[in-house]
Amino acid sequence: MFNRILIANRGEIACRIIKTARRLGIETVAVYSEADRNSRHVRLADQAILIGPAASAQSYLSIEKIIAAAKTSGAEAIHPGYGFLSENTAFRQACDDADIVFIGPPTAAIKAMGSKSAAKKLMETANVPLTPGYHGDNQDADFLKQQADQIGYPVLIKAAAGGGGKGMRLVERTEDFAASLVSCKQEASASFGDDLVLIEKYITQPRHVEIQIFADQHGNCVHLFERDCSVQRRHQKILEEAPAPGLSAELRNTMGEAAVKAAQATGYVGAGTVEFIMGPAGNFYFMEMNTRLQVEHPVTEMITGQDLVEWQLRVAAGQPLPLSQDQLHVTGHAIEARIYAESPDKDFMPATGKLLHYQPPANTRYVRVDSGVEEGDAITPFYDPMIAKLIVWDEDRDNALARMLQALKHYEVAGVQTNIQFLSRLVGCPAFMQADLDTALIIRQHDHLFVPPTPVPDTAFAALAVSELLREASQHNAETSPWAINDNWRSNLDATRLFAFQHDDHNVTVRALATPQGWSIDVNGQRFTADGNALGDQKFRVCLDGRCQDLTVVSTEHQRHVFYDGQSWLVQCTHDLPPQVAQEQDDKGLQAPMPGIVVALLAEAGSHVTRNTPLLTLSAMKMEYTISAPSDGVIRKLLCAVGDQVDDGADLIEFEPSAA
Structure with missing residues (x-):
């Protein structure tokens, strides 16, 4: 058995491999990018080696850097996990050349299965059942359409080197085949550097x-x-x-x-x-x-x-x-x-x-x-x-x-x-x-x-108000000044507190009146007898009308992440004040729907565009997202450039809709 292995991966699978290796008494070496410097797999491994910037092409996909890390650490073998280089024949060969054991199949097997077309030919020889289709090398468009017509629609056009759903088109009519083939080949070439496709019968209800x-x-x-x-x-x-x-x-x-x-x-x-x-x-x-x-x-x-x-x-x-x-x-x-x-x-x-x-x-x-x-x-x-x-x-x-x-x-x-x-x-x-x-x-x-967001029930608002009271009390219990004691005593006044909560566009005011047994809570005209106790900084046991349940509340300045009765909500919270009304976004701007990298600008400043015209493409987390014109209008200004890293909600394009 090995004494030390390097894990050429990150995240969950790296942690998973470390767990078994540790049980077997095998030392582990993690590799990490600059973005993963403080990641869990780095913390768990016996040692960790920096291999480059955040971009995977310069870190987790760098064969040279990973082999160098294995040599430096004295690792006898490399576990590739899944994804990244796990099915890369060049990486497998590099391990062989460096006299490092690759924990996976031989190069020939990876290569044979790396092409869907070649794999199906091999399976046909082994008498493994194959979907009716064409798996050959002839890529002439007219020939491929003829094959699809003979197979019978619906058919799938699939990139021979594809995976993850990319390079795949469902074609249900002969008239649609030519355009789908062009689209599929373009995506296959961009994603895998190989536009070879195969044609298969589409199995209904697969x-x-x-x-x-x-x-x-x-x-x-x-x-x-x-x-x-x-x-x-x-x-x-x-x-x-x-x-x-x-x-x-x-x-x-x-x-x-x-x-x-x-x-x-x-x-x-x-x-x-x-x-x-x-x-x-x-x-x-x-x-x-x-x-x-x-x-x-x-x-x-x-x-x-x-x-x-x-x-x-x-x-x-x-x-x-x-x-x-x-x-x-x-x-x-x-x-x-x-x-x-x-x-x-x-x-x-x-x-x-x-x-x-x-x-x-x-x-x-x-x-x-x-x-x-x-x-x-x-x-x-x-x-x-x-x-x-x-x-x-x-x-x-x-x-x-x-x-x-x-x-x-x-x-x-x-x-x-x-x-x-x-x-x-x-x-x-x-x-x-x-x-x-x-x-x-x-x-x-x-x-x-796909249902509308679940509204926060009155019981959850009531429980949240109780948690606010419990949290405040626990923060001040240690103080000795009578002015710091939060026991709801008021001179000549009822001990009443008001909490303003907002979830989506729904505003709720909760009234809490201190009683000898706890509180009387009013929400939307419904009254609850309440008490409870804090189980920690974020955990509470809240009883409403004698029904006790655990509640988790994660607090930031004016937000509460509420976990109650198997559901969760993000609630805006103010004490003794009316709820804040969120400002509406400027609908003349087009914002990033997620953090990502701008990979393409598809329109120029000053150009007139029609509704649904593609304007810009973002890339993040293995997917691309195209932002299109929300209506007919004019591109007044481009607020980003190709290669820019943008945050969620960042303004990307200054857009002026055409007058109705």
Whole structure:
């Protein structure tokens, strides 16, 4: 076994690898960019080495810098995690050249699976089921259209080197093929430097089912059963579970055997995932093979009781697989939810900010949190906005669903917008609860998932007012001056306090009258008998009419992040004053919807444009966002330049609408 390994990654997966390495007595070396100087993976590792600026191209994607860091630290092996260089053949070769063990498959396997077109040719030879389509090298537009016509619509045009939903177009009519092909090739070339595409029959109501495989250097290969990853947004997974619901034992075995065939056809070594698309009738087809550990590997660990990172380390060190196929068994059911800093109501746009409060549910036998952050850390615009992975396990799917809903209810994050409440609606929506799964589930359940913001209930405003009183009292209890004692005594006056709260456009005044037993709280004409006690700086136990519940309030100067009864709100707060009315934004300006880098200016100052004309493109967190003209009008002034780093809400363009 290795004495020291370098982890060529960051965030949650780096922390995950460190955990197993530490248990095995292996020293870890972290690498970090300037933006990650104080990150959790840097704090956890035995040593850490700076490898460059925030931009990943100059740090986490720099093969030369990572190899140099490994040599400097004396690391015997490099674990690439997932993303970044994990499936990069040049990096794999550089490790070989430096006599450093790469904890992953051989170069030939990575190369074979790196091209969707080449992978499908190889799978065809291995008799692995393939989606009907054209996977050849002829890229003549007329020829490709002819192939699509023969396959029958709808078809998918897919970049051969693609991934993450990029370089993919759904074409439903022959008339639309030519334009979709041009668009797909342009995106493929820009994203992957390769415009080679393939054509496939589009499977209606598809499920995304993948098989975890593992192979060693001694010719052994096993599968560790399947995962269902159908629930996706922007072609990226958001919920995963194992085993896949509704699969018969026969179908499960057939898919597992096909995945092992796929791995053996490439001469595979290490952890890998064979991904299948599955139709409603249970027919399945090879989609691609990921030659690395997957983000969703914890659900497999939970149902098998195995540590897949430990398996990776042992296999890379030349040891045989820890278990044979007949020794592997499924126990219970596991579900994983990806906790992202993002705005689901704004097409899942990434969010940034400092984690003023971060309290995930406690790790237990049933609940696991794989996190890359701690309270006080920042979510920056430079990398993927995933905060953590929440994984639950129980004896069956129904119980696992209940565990997930409870865990999400107790996941508290303040300072950055997250998808936690969206995930709660998603896990609890009828389709997911009933395992009616396909990749369009979020679209099908749109009305259930995308609802107006939840108004703050009167009980929450009342509890918040009580927490304000408790917090004030606890701050002054230690003082000896009678004028500092906050016990609600007033000379010849009722001990009444007024709190003005504002949530969205809703203003509420709460009246609190001190009583011998606590307070009488009036909210919107409703009266509560209240008392409580402070459990800490941010935690309170509040009783309203005899019903006691915990409340978390994260306070800034005039804001309160409130977590109560499984929901959360950001509330403006003033004491003994009327609520402030927010100023309206100047609708003549176009602002940045997220922090990012200006990558393209698509219009010039002084130009007249029509409604929906693209004006500017921002890039942040693996996505691009185009800002368009809100109406016909004139570009008066450009307030930024290509390459500028802009903050959320920054004015980008001075725009004057045309007179009606």
